[in-house]
Amino acid sequence: MDRSGDPMKGPPADRRGSISFSRPLGDHCVHMGIELEGLSSKAIPGQFFLIRERGVLDPLLGRPLALVASEGNVLEFLFRVSGRGTARLATLPPGAALELRGPCGNGFPEPVRNELVLVAGTLGIAPFIGIPSFCSERVRITAVLGVPGKGWEPFVEWCSERFTGIRINSDDGSIGRHGDPVEDTLLIVGQRHEVWGCGPEAMLRGLGRVHEKGCDRLLVSLEKRMACGTGGCLGCSIRTGSGSKRVCVDGPVFEWRQVFGGSHEI
Amino acid sequence: MKSSLRTEVGGVSLETPVIVASGVWPMDPRLWPAGSIEGVGAVCSKGMTLEPREGNRGLRIVETYSGVLNSIGLQNPGVEHFIAEELPLLDNSGRPVIVNVAFETLEDLGKMLERLKSFRSMVVAVEMNVSCPNVSRGGMSWGVHLESLGSAVSMAREVWEGPLWVKLSPQAPSIGEFARASQEGGAQAVVVGNTWLGMAIDNDLERPFFENVFAGLSGPAILPLALRAVWEAAGAVDIPVIGCGGIARPGDALSMILAGASAVEVGTALFIDSGLPASICRELEANLTKKGLASVRELVGRARNYQGEIGERLR
Numbered sequence: 001m002d003r004s005g006d007p008m009k010g011p012p013a014d015r016r017g018s019i020s021f022s023r024p025l026g027d028h029c030v031h032m033g034i035e036l037e038g039l040s041s042k043a044i045p046g047q048f049f050l051i052r053e054r055g056v057l058d059p060l061l062g063r064p065l066a067l068v069a070s071e072g073n074v075l076e077f078l079f080r081v082s083g084r085g086t087a088r089l090a091t092l093p094p095g096a097a098l099e100l101r102g103p104c105g106n107g108f109p110e111p112v113r114n115e116l117v118l119v120a121g122t123l124g125i126a127p128f129i130g131i132p133s134f135c136s137e138r139v140r141i142t143a144v145l146g147v148p149g150k151g152w153e154p155f156v157e158w159c160s161e162r163f164t165g166i167r168i169n170s171d172d173g174s175i176g177r178h179g180d181p182v183e184d185t186l187l188i189v190g191q192r193h194e195v196w197g198c199g200p201e202a203m204l205r206g207l208g209r210v211h212e213k214g215c216d217r218l219l220v221s222l223e224k225r226m227a228c229g230t231g232g233c234l235g236c237s238i239r240t241g242s243g244s245k246r247v248c249v250d251g252p253v254f255e256w257r258q259v260f261g262g263s264h265e266i
Numbered sequence: 267m268k269s270s271l272r273t274e275v276g277g278v279s280l281e282t283p284v285i286v287a288s289g290v291w292p293m294d295p296r297l298w299p300a301g302s303i304e305g306v307g308a309v310c311s312k313g314m315t316l317e318p319r320e321g322n323r324g325l326r327i328v329e330t331y332s333g334v335l336n337s338i339g340l341q342n343p344g345v346e347h348f349i350a351e352e353l354p355l356l357d358n359s360g361r362p363v364i365v366n367v368a369f370e371t372l373e374d375l376g377k378m379l380e381r382l383k384s385f386r387s388m389v390v391a392v393e394m395n396v397s398c399p400n401v402s403r404g405g406m407s408w409g410v411h412l413e414s415l416g417s418a419v420s421m422a423r424e425v426w427e428g429p430l431w432v433k434l435s436p437q438a439p440s441i442g443e444f445a446r447a448s449q450e451g452g453a454q455a456v457v458v459g460n461t462w463l464g465m466a467i468d469n470d471l472e473r474p475f476f477e478n479v480f481a482g483l484s485g486p487a488i489l490p491l492a493l494r495a496v497w498e499a500a501g502a503v504d505i506p507v508i509g510c511g512g513i514a515r516p517g518d519a520l521s522m523i524l525a526g527a528s529a530v531e532v533g534t535a536l537f538i539d540s541g542l543p544a545s546i547c548r549e550l551e552a553n554l555t556k557k558g559l560a561s562v563r564e565l566v567g568r569a570r571n572y573q574g575e576i577g578e579r580l581r
Contacts, residue, residue, distance in 0.1 A: 013300040014540045052538060057486045057514055058332040061537060085329070099538065101299065225327045227334055228537045230299060231292040232312075234341050235327035244320065244341065249297060 012102045012229060015041065016054065019096045020074050026154040029080050029123065030090045034098055036073045041103060043067050043075075045130035046221055046253045049102030050229045051077065052085070053092065059085040062101055064226050064248075066127035066198075075100075078126040104229045105252045111139050113194040113216050118143045118163075119181050119207055121199020122152075125159055127221050127252075128198065132163070142167065142188060146181035146203065149174040182206040189215050196221070197256070208256040218256040222247050270554050271307075271547055271562050275506045275529045276455025277429030278362060278390045280307035283550070283562055284519065284543040287510055287533035288313055288366035288393065288433075289338065293352035295359040302536070305543035307529065308362040311348070313395050315367075316374040318344035324477035328466045333487030334534055335464055337476040340368050340398065345378045353388055362390040366433070369408075370401045372421050379425040391429035394422055394453075397437070397460045397482075409435025409460075412447050419451025431508070433457035434499070436488075441495045442502030449503045457508040457531060458499045462488050485534040486514040493525055500526025500567060514542075516549030523550075523562070524569035 020033040034051070043049075050062025063085045069076040081090045092098075108131065116139050118128040125145055132141055143163035147156060149172030156175050160166050168176025169184050177184060182203060189195055189211055197207045198221040211218055224236035224247040231249035238245055241262040245251060271282045288310040291298050321341025328335045342348070348365075356363045365382060369375035375394075382389055396409035396418065408414045419432055432448040434441060436459040445456045461482025466475045475481075492511025500507045509522030510531035519530045535542050550562055559565065 011297050011299050014302075059329060060332055060334065060485055060534075061329050101538075101540075225325065227327050227336070227534075228290065231294070231297045232290050233327070233336070233537065234289075234312075234321060234338050235336060237321060237326070237338075237341060239320070249292070 012104045015100045015102075017075070017098045017100050019092055019094050019098065021094055022090070022092065024090070024154075025078075025158050027151050029078060029155050031068075031158065032077050032079070032089070033074045034077065034100065036075060036100070040070065040073045041075065043070065043103035044107035045134050046107035046127045047103035047105045048127075048252065049075065049077070049100045049104065050226065051089065051098055051100050053088060054097035054099045059088055061085070061227055062099065062229065063089065064104070064223075064229065066221070067103065068126050068129045078123055078129075080123045101229050104248055106250070108134070108196065108219065108221075108253050111135055111194050113192060114138050114140060115193045116141045117185060117189055117193055117195045117215075119185055119195060119197040119199070119203075120144070121146050121181065121203045122148070122155075124197070124199030124203075124221075126198075128196070129162055144181045144184050144188075145169065146171075146199070147175060148172065180206075182210060186210060191216065195219075198223075204256070205260050208260050212256060212261070219253055220256050220259060221252045222254065222259065223252070224248075268551055270560060271550060273529065273561070273563055275508060276391065276431050276453075278308065278364070280362070280529060282307035282543070282547050283523070283529035284546050285364070285508065285529055285531045286310060286536065286543070287531035288395070290533045290536050293348075294355050296355075298359075299540035302540035302543075303359065303361065304541070305545070305547040306361050308364055308390065309356060309359060310364045310366050310393055310531065311352070311356060312342055313340045313366045313368040314342055314345055314348050314378065315340055315369065316345055316378050318342065318347065322477055325475050328475050328481070330464070330466065330483065330485075331487060333483050333485035334537070335466055335476070335481040335483050336461065337478050337481040339478070345381050349381060349385060353385060357388045363388060364391045364393050364431070365389050366393045366395050368395040368398045369418070370399055372418060375418060375422060376425050379422060383426065386428055389428065391431055392422065392426050393431045393433050393457060394418065395433050395460070397433070397435040407435055407437065409444065410437050410439065412443060415444055416447045416451050419448050419453050423452030429454050431455040431457055433510070434459045434495075436460060436462045436491065436495060436511070441498045445499040445503045445507070449505050453505060455506045455508055455528070456499055456503060457510050458495045458527075459492060459511055462491060462511075484511070486512050486518075488512040489514070489518055493521055496522055496527050497525045497570075500570070513546075514539075516542075516546045519546040520549060520553060520565070523565050524567070526567040526570060528563070528566050
């Protein structure tokens, strides 16, 4: 990740790339490396790229995937196979030609506190992977992950290699603690903590219910269906306490309060 | 861009015949993908209404085979905000701005055009979106009822002195008749067309995906339908036809022009290829060179002059 303090603030660009590696992590997820043609791309954790197979008009749209890491010209992503687009991406071999639009979105800011708790529901971990190398060394990070359970062992193992002391929770109790990650955070979050969440909407809502007043800052990274990634089509608009916002350019990182704090429907 | 691509369409001079369709790029050009302005002859604004609109609730985008269903619901901040905040930004893009207006009553249409009149120097044309409901006819779209369309175009013509285009609805029972009604009402060009009504069902939840049940289909899936509509419209009117619908590759734009379009609008394909306008321009230039032609204007409708076996039926 870029640590120079010069995050990409301009518009995204359409770039060509090719798959440098593609590894399944169990039955549900893929860890993919994509080599960009030309210059490397400056991006910060929380930003994302729209990724699609080059030269193909079906599936049509790029899939918004959070940047996991970048090393030179190779960008890394994690995705769950959940529809036609990701299923297609998962079957492509190394060398396959791709198109990427990005980096899109605002990304995470520098933490304001020295104690940062990252709460992820399954693939919600993706934008957090780059946080340790992005944040200054003063910040102590605790990652809390929730997964359904059986079949997710390779994914959990992969995450565990990236976060020392990661707290694992599973719905079926087969991996780590039996329970959800929000409950797990009750044991560790206090007033001096900052909490960032990414995962299913229900998890994010729950996170705020227990921590909105109990921690220093609560940020969430949202996922929405998208088409353009540049704030034009308004396909990813949400209603917030401060009016309509586009997840692709005004987010995906928002203050929890702004999204879930009011009585409005998002 | 080479002068061979320069053209004039419906009262508007264009450096290239490639226009960015309404509802694709944000109103702030600083958000447009790097390099996306190259090859663009003009930009259409997001669909504008008199008052702000929040847009539709629920899911707004569903991908289909080579296409996208959208149900955005004309989310926009209203004409006053557009004039104060967005039009100056668009004007700075360095490209002519076409303002797309949507309306539920003739009164709304009149008020919007009155407001836009004061900013005539920043608006090269008004594009009427006639796919929205006409409240006085129980919500039936302006674009599927001949008299409604005629009354709206005539009214707009009286108020707006600048170039006036009508973006026809593909749901019109006869594209040719509706194009003619637009011409008779005083339109200087017809854009053929808008999204095609479709729907998608969530099989798991056993319900339509969209709150409004139906949604607009765009993308390469509709190209053959749009091409046919352009062909019909170009055969029915003397004013220029602007081809819009499903253009995803440079050759698609050429097909539209050969079918009779004087210019094209590109939309959904920009979601995946911001360089498309530039590649269309290169394709058109190469085609002119290959044929020894001097201007893109000479390509318009050439497929209609075909002299082979089917030639008689084309005329």
